[in-house]
Amino acid sequence: MDTAGFADLVEPITHDGFLAGTAVLTTITLVAGALAVRRILPRNERDETLPWTEDGPR
Amino acid sequence: MRSGVPWKGCAGPARIDVTATPRVAGTTRTYEFSGNTAVLGAGAAPPEVRGESLAGTRPRAARVTALVPAHNEEIGIAQTIDSLRRQTQPPDRILVAADNCTDGTVAIARAMGVEVIETVGNTAKKAGALNQGLALVLPTLEPHDVVLMMDADSRLSPIFIARGMRYFDKHPQRGGISGSYVAGDHPSRVGLLQRIEYAQGLRTVHRRAGRIHVLSGAATMFTVEALMTVARLRGSSLIPGVPGQVYDEASLTEDYELTVALQRVGFDPRCARDCRVVTDIMPTWSDWRTQRLRWQRGTLETLMTYGFVEHTRKAWAVQAWTYFRTLVPLLMVAIWSYAVAFEELSLHLMWLALIPVFMLDQLLASWRTGRRGRLYAVVLVPMLLYDLVQSVVYWQALSRALHGADPEWIT
Numbered sequence A: 001m002d003t004a005g006f007a008d009l010v011e012p013i014t015h016d017g018f019l020a021g022t023a024v025l026t027t028i029t030l031v032a033g034a035l036a037v038r039r040i041l042p043r044n045e046r047d048e049t050l051p052w053t054e055d056g057p058r
Numbered sequence B: 001m002r003s004g005v006p007w008k009g010c011a012g013p014a015r016i017d018v019t020a021t022p023r024v025a026g027t028t029r030t031y032e033f034s035g036n037t038a039v040l041g042a043g044a045a046p047p048e049v050r051g052e053s054l055a056g057t058r059p060r061a062a063r064v065t066a067l068v069p070a071h072n073e074e075i076g077i078a079q080t081i082d083s084l085r086r087q088t089q090p091p092d093r094i095l096v097a098a099d100n101c102t103d104g105t106v107a108i109a110r111a112m113g114v115e116v117i118e119t120v121g122n123t124a125k126k127a128g129a130l131n132q133g134l135a136l137v138l139p140t141l142e143p144h145d146v147v148l149m150m151d152a153d154s155r156l157s158p159i160f161i162a163r164g165m166r167y168f169d170k171h172p173q174r175g176g177i178s179g180s181y182v183a184g185d186h187p188s189r190v191g192l193l194q195r196i197e198y199a200q201g202l203r204t205v206h207r208r209a210g211r212i213h214v215l216s217g218a219a220t221m222f223t224v225e226a227l228m229t230v231a232r233l234r235g236s237s238l239i240p241g242v243p244g245q246v247y248d249e250a251s252l253t254e255d256y257e258l259t260v261a262l263q264r265v266g267f268d269p270r271c272a273r274d275c276r277v278v279t280d281i282m283p284t285w286s287d288w289r290t291q292r293l294r295w296q297r298g299t300l301e302t303l304m305t306y307g308f309v310e311h312t313r314k315a316w317a318v319q320a321w322t323y324f325r326t327l328v329p330l331l332m333v334a335i336w337s338y339a340v341a342f343e344e345l346s347l348h349l350m351w352l353a354l355i356p357v358f359m360l361d362q363l364l365a366s367w368r369t370g371r372r373g374r375l376y377a378v379v380l381v382p383m384l385l386y387d388l389v390q391s392v393v394y395w396q397a398l399s400r401a402l403h404g405a406d407p408e409w410i411t
Helices: A003-040 B077-085 B105-111 B125-140 B160-170 B189-207 B224-233 B254-264 B285-306 B313-342 B349-365 B367-378 B381-403
Strands: B018-020 B031-034 B037-040 B064-070 B093-098 B115-118 B146-150 B154-156 B176-183 B219-223 B270-279
Touching: A003 B313, A003 B349, B064 B077, B064 B125, B077 B093, B077 B105, B077 B154, B093 B105, B093 B125, B105 B115, B115 B125, B125 B146, B125 B224, B125 B254, B146 B160, B146 B224, B160 B176, B160 B219, B160 B270, B176 B189, B176 B254, B189 B270, B189 B285, B189 B349, B189 B367, B189 B381, B219 B224, B219 B270, B224 B254, B254 B285, B285 B313, B285 B381, B313 B381, B349 B367, B367 B381
Parallel strands: B064 B093, B064 B146, B093 B115, B176 B270
Antiparallel strands: B018 B031, B031 B037, B146 B219, B154 B270, B176 B219
């Protein structure tokens, strides 16, 4: 098999891999963005046994 | 004591033999001490462990003992002791456990009027020094008393102990209260990056009601009850280690190991927002790498020792995510390279909208690090590079944990 033939053979495989990798990266980017938004939003988990909740967060 | 400083131990076990019989709630309890161990006498389980309450039967207010392990800490020990003395509720006893010091640490501590013990035959570095110190102080204490363990390169905020005691008053089953660690000022770039990292990590902890991965070695308060319970149950199916020892001397990260041990025996330790402790950071990249190798390897080895059990499942998941995350940059390089070489490139501008979100997130998380810290964080690239370098260290740590290589300590 010549070089061109081999390239034609593996091209669909590498292209599918590229699409899969892109999908993974897209998912990770979206998850990271969602986590960043979550961290930006105010959040203070309440626990009645923690003293700072008696006087409000400092 | 800075985590990771070199400890030169001598051969042979330490021998500190003490027997004490403190009275607790009308019951005589015998602690037997041998070497670095502190073992509760047979048939004298703590009332809380037996399901009884100490409320209303306490003979006196809780006492606080500060225990400071130190190895060649002449630069920082005076400030550490001074910060203890300046507490609004000063500790009843300050004990420096000097371990193989060859500098002026012992002389400075004695000149400041605190008790100093010099470890004998300690080969277990910080954990061994702490165990020898605890073997001396625990016999004098009652279960509701508190031991503050702090590094000799750290400084407490003046209300640290008073606020920490409030936590235990409110909920004794905390067992341990970790200080909120803040990186000390350092002019180097690696110092600033650590400062940002500490601030961001602490913000996450505070947003989770103080649930913390590791009770900071910089400064953490423990009830005697919690320490004795851990010591008594070491070597059982619950927690590893030598029966009678509070700290597992086989661990590279004794503070993390103790955190897991406390949780395994039923305590619920937290980090206190208002107990602040300023601690020195690694001043050079070389020191930083050595410290992080030890931290990460110690974490992995602790998890491997405990296995996939109730109190380590989340930590295992965090580690899996951590290592997966390190592969993302490699995937990005591969995908982009392939795209440039073989595919048609197209850029969707909507993705750029995410960048301000990441910048705002970084800005808020690093707000307490000052103008320079905020600037470094908001431009994203420095912390991305920092994470990248840390990723390499993580893989090295994994390799060493799996192959059992000799541990490295900062020189």
